[in-house]
Amino acid sequence: MMAIKDPENHLKKIRDVTLFQMNKEQYLMIACHSNAGMGNKAADFVNVPEESIAQFAVRDPLFEIIALRGKPFYINESLTVEFDPTGKKISEAIKDYVCESGITDDIQFSCSTEDYIPTIQTGIGITVLGLVNIKDFQTARTEHGxxxxxxxxxxxxxxxxxxxxxxxxxxxxxxxxxxxxxxxxxxxxxxxxxxxxxxxxxxxxxxxxxxxxxxxxxxxxxxxxxxxxxxxxxxxxxxxxxxxxxxxxxxxxxxxx
The missing domain is CATH 3.90.650.10 (PurM-like C-terminal domain)
Incomplete structure (x- = not known):
């Protein structure tokens, strides 16, 4: 495989997904989402279980990639909460939810938490990576009628x-x-x-x-x-x-x- 020069020239956007053309056959797909103020912490605006908001938070970027016929394969979780217990609950809930999309191995996840500063509000940032074959990547397929x-x-x-x-x-x-x-x-x-x-x-x-x-x-x-x-x-x-x-x-x- 040839080295990629000027990687910014390989980028383009469609809807809320960034595409990086890796070669003549494939795009790397990047989609992200953030959510704050929903959870079980003192300053959360909406009180819901951490497991619930975790699974909802990952839906947006996951659905964007699937809708464009991509195959999601990796999830990054950037959490503005401590790992134990809140971050652990969030991470485990995400893993449980996405397994039916083929994201099952530990290597397909990374997670960062805030364990230095005490936090009083839940915040979740999600990035999902996917792959799609260029020959399969077609938008505007809608037909008259x-x-x-x-x-x-x-x-x-x-x-x-x-x-x-x-x-x-x-x-x-x-x-x-x-x-x-x-x-x-x-x-x-x-x-x-x-x-x-x-x-x-x-x-x-x-x-x-x-x-x-x-x-x-x-x-x-x-x-x-x-x-x-x-x-x-x-x-x-x-x-x-x-x-x-x-x-x-x-x-x-x-x-x-």
Missing amino acids: DVLAVVGKPKCNLHDKVNIDDQDIISLSEINLIHKLPYVHDIFPVGAKGIQHELDRFTVETNLEILLEGQGEIDFQASAGFSTCVIISLPRSQVTNLRNYIQSPVNIIGSIK
Whole structure:
């Protein structure tokens, strides 16, 4: 393999993922997320178990990589808490959650904690690395006549009581399944900025016009917190098949001219 010169020239961005072209065949994918003020410490704004917020925190970068057909393989945890007991609980919860994506070995994780300064608020920083074959990396696959559907519902710990097993939110196993379905064209995880924000990014990325429908069934402005739902494009004829595969709600919100 030839040495890489001027590595900054090998970088590009798509959505919230940075791509580094390693060779003619592969991109290294980099996605990150941070979360603060949620946990069991004295100054946390939202009181939730450390294990719960840990698993939610890793969803955003993990889902971004999976949505672009990448294979996640490494997770870095930068935690602004002491290792024992808080950091240990967070790290173990993340490992339990991501194992179904093939991230199972200790070498696939690194963790840094704050063990010098006492902390009174929980903070989590997550970086996920993935790989994708360039030949498989295609965005804007959506076709004329496709419909846009929201899988899951927008929910946020600030306004809703949400747990990782909530059947209203898309699960890790479901996005792992959806991205392999040949009739699913594009996948856009929805985060804190809501469905409308991702629809705006969709129109820029695909250069396609959306005809909205079903707006009364789902709030386009509501925060989806930690990627509690995704927008997908697919043929209308395949929506029933999709619903047979997954438990999360599927709502059609538009179609492509």
